[in-house]
Structures are given as C-alpha cells and as structure tokens.
Amino acid sequence: MIxxxxxxxxxxxxxxVTHAVQDLSFGIEAGEFxxxxxPNGAGKSTTIKMLTGILAPTSGRLRVAGLDPSRxxxxxxREIGVVFGQRTTLWWDLPLKDSFELVRLLYKxxxxxxxxxxxxxxxxxxxxxxxxxxxxxxxxxxxxQGDITAALLHDPPILILDEPTIGLDVVSxxxxxxxxxxxNAENGTTILLTTHDLGDxxxxxxxxxxxxxxxxxxxxxVAGLRAxxxxxxxxxxxxxxLYLSSRRSPRTxxxxxxxxxxxxxx
Ligand SMILES: Nc1ncnc2c1ncn2[C@@H]1O[C@H](COP(=O)(O)OP(=O)(O)O)[C@@H](O)[C@H]1O
Ligand SMILES: [Mg+2]
Numbered sequence: 001m002i003x004x005x006x007x008x009x010x011x012x013x014x015x016x017v018t019h020a021v022q023d024l025s026f027g028i029e030a031g032e033f034x035x036x037x038x039p040n041g042a043g044k045s046t047t048i049k050m051l052t053g054i055l056a057p058t059s060g061r062l063r064v065a066g067l068d069p070s071r072x073x074x075x076x077x078r079e080i081g082v083v084f085g086q087r088t089t090l091w092w093d094l095p096l097k098d099s100f101e102l103v104r105l106l107y108k109x110x111x112x113x114x115x116x117x118x119x120x121x122x123x124x125x126x127x128x129x130x131x132x133x134x135x136x137x138x139x140x141x142x143x144x145q146g147d148i149t150a151a152l153l154h155d156p157p158i159l160i161l162d163e164p165t166i167g168l169d170v171v172s173x174x175x176x177x178x179x180x181x182x183x184n185a186e187n188g189t190t191i192l193l194t195t196h197d198l199g200d201x202x203x204x205x206x207x208x209x210x211x212x213x214x215x216x217x218x219x220x221x222v223a224g225l226r227a228x229x230x231x232x233x234x235x236x237x238x239x240x241x242l243y244l245s246s247r248r249s250p251r252t253x254x255x256x257x258x259x260x261x262x263x264x265x266x
Contacts, residue, residue: 001158001190002028002051007060008214009046020046022214024060028192030157033184035205036194039243043214044194048162051192052082065158077107081151085163088147090135096146097131100153107154114153121149125179141172148176152183158190159183165197177203198235210239212246 009021021043028034038044049055050062053069053076062069065079083089090099104114122128125145130138138146144164151159161180165173181204183189193200201208201222208225210218218225222235229238 001030001032001065002026002192003061003063004047004051005061007047007050007057007062009043009050009055010058019214021050021057024211024214024216026209026216026219028190030190031184031188032207033180033191033205034193035201035208036192036211037196037198037201037208037239038194038211038217039246042211044211045162046214047211048082048160048192048194052076052080052160078154079156080158080160081154081156083144083147083151083159083161083164085144085161085166088135088143089150090143090146092136093134095132095134096127096138099135099146100150103150103153109154117153117155118149121152124182125149126175139172141168141175144168144172144176148179152189156189158192160192162194163196164193165195165200173197173199180204198239202235210242212242217242217246 004024004026007021007024008019011018011020024043024047036044036047046055050057051064051069053071053073056070064076067076067079069076090096091102094102100118103109104111109117122131125148127142127145127149130142130146133142135143135146148161148164159180165176168176177200180191180193184191184204193205195201206221208218208220208222209216210225218228226233226235226238229241232238232241
C-alpha cells in the first residue's frame with residue numbers, strides 16, 4: 001500500500017540546510033495499523049506531507065496506492081484520508097454537516113452512498129448531536145471527530161493521521177482510539193498514525209516505527225521496542241531513554257551511501 005525507498009527531504013532557509021528526512025525506507029501492507037513515534041523535529045510531519053503529496057521529496061522514491069503522491073495528487077485523494085491534529089480541514093463558520101456536504105461535492109461522492117456513509121460514521125463517532133453546530137463552537141474533541149469523519153466520507157482504503165489525539169481529554173481520546181481500532185479491524189482500512197501518546201501506540205498498533213533525525217531508528221513490534229533497553233518494561237521509560245540519547249548525539253551529517261533499512265540502531 002505504501003512503499004518508501006531512500007526518501008529524503010531537505011529545506012533551505014536563508015542559507016541554512018535542514019535534512020528533515022534522510023534515507024528513509026519502509027513499506028506498509030494493506031490492513032496494517034502502524035504507529036509512528038519520534039521526538040519533536042524528527043521529520044514525522046515532513047514524511048506525512050510527502051506521503052500525502054503536499055511536499056515533493058528531494059531524493060528517493062515513494063508510492064502510495066501505486067501512485068507518486070506529489071505528481072498524482074488528485075488521483076491520490078481518492079485513495080487516502082488525511083487528518084492533521086494541529087489544524088482543521090473543516091470550514092470554521094459552517095455547521096459541521098455543511099462542511100461534510102462540501103467534502104461530498106469535492107470528492108463527487110454519490111448522495112445515497114454519502115448518506116449511508118455519514119450515518120455509519122455518525123453512529124461510530126457519536127457526532128449526531130453537534131452536526132448543526134458551527135465548527136468554531138465545537139470542543140477540540142468534537143472537532144477532531146468531525147475532522148476524522150470528513151477524512152473518511154469518501155471511504156478511502158488508507159488513513160493517515162498526524163497527532164490526532166493531541167490535546168484531547170481521556171474520554172475523547174478513548175472514543176477516537178476505539179473508532180480507529182474498529183475501522184482497521186472491521187473495515188480493513190490501512191492506518192498510519194503519528195502520535196506522542198504512547199497509550200495510542202500500545203493500545204492500537206501492532207507495529208511501531210521510530211523516526212529520529214529524519215531516519216528510521218526502529219521498525220518492529222511494541223514488545224521489540226521495549227526490549228531495546230534491557231531491564232526496562234515501561235514503554236514510556238524506553239522512549240524517554242531513546243529520545244535523551246538522541247539529543248546528546250549531534251544531528252547526523254547528510255545521507256550516507258545507501259544501505260538496507262535498519263532494524264535497530266539504538
Ligand atoms: N517548511 C519548512 N521549512 C524549513 N524547515 C522545515 C519545514 N518543515 C519542517 N522543517 C524542519 O524539518 C525538521 C523536521 O520537521 P517535522 O517534520 O515537522 O518534524 P516532526 O513532525 O517530527 O516534529 C525540523 O527541523 C523542522 O524545523
Ligand atoms: Mg509533526
């Protein structure tokens with residue numbers, strides 16, 4: 001479903017070059033639920049922006065649902081749903097249901113199909129009570145439920161979320177998690193979830209990738225991640241240990257010669 005091969009992206013701002021993503025390789029199969037961790041500035045959002053076609057890579061190759069994202073954005077839009085926790089894709093002054101209608105028109109979803117889909121999503125995400133409320137009056141949790149619904153109205157096989165649980169209270173968070181778990185298990189939707197919430201990772205993801213300094217530092221199971229630091233069982237402690245040791249090491253120089261994707265480099 002997703003193939004990433006030696007992907008790189010640099011930014012040049014007033015003469016300063018940042019290697020946001022370097023030599024990143026991984027694959028995600030249909031039906032997987034993959035979590036993505038990494039300290040602030042690690043390159044997670046840049047990776048997601050390349051996967052969704054918002055940014056073009058500066059090196060490497062990637063395919064999402066067989067498409068080159070930055071060259072085939074329109075075709076790709078039918079295959080993926082995208083949620084950015086830090087900003088909404090909904091129309092601020094419109095009632096939630098009007099935002100959904102605009103999404104329907106944008107994606108040219110048939111009215112009957114849309115109705116059925118919206119009913120399903122309303123039941124699963126519990127948004128029926130605030131469909132007529134303008135988006136700006138929604139709580140963060142309600143808005144996030146609205147954003148997730150909007151991303152799924154055209155029933156894409158792939159859902160990509162960048163920090164969807166950021167700022168949510170425990171109940172809203174549980175609702176979002178429960179929904180994502182069912183979407184993956186019952187609908188078979190392939191999910192890539194970036195989060196700082198280790199509870200999201202432990203409760204939802206069979207596989208976790210850790211991105212650090214723009215590179216893949218770990219790719220495996222949650223149990224495998226725990227095993228990196230001997231004698232440490234709490235994933236929170238393991239991740240803290242990894243982030244702190246990464247902070248002590250300087251940012252790595254530009255890409256080395258190509259090599260096989262690392263499994264564990266910590
Ligand atoms: N548009 C941009 N222009 C310049 N630098 C950027 C831009 N976007 C991201 N970066 C830099 O790339 C690095 C990775 O950022 P990002 O992908 O947002 O990290 P993460 O999502 O893991 O916190 C950071 O050093 C960030 O400052
Ligand atoms: Mg980010």
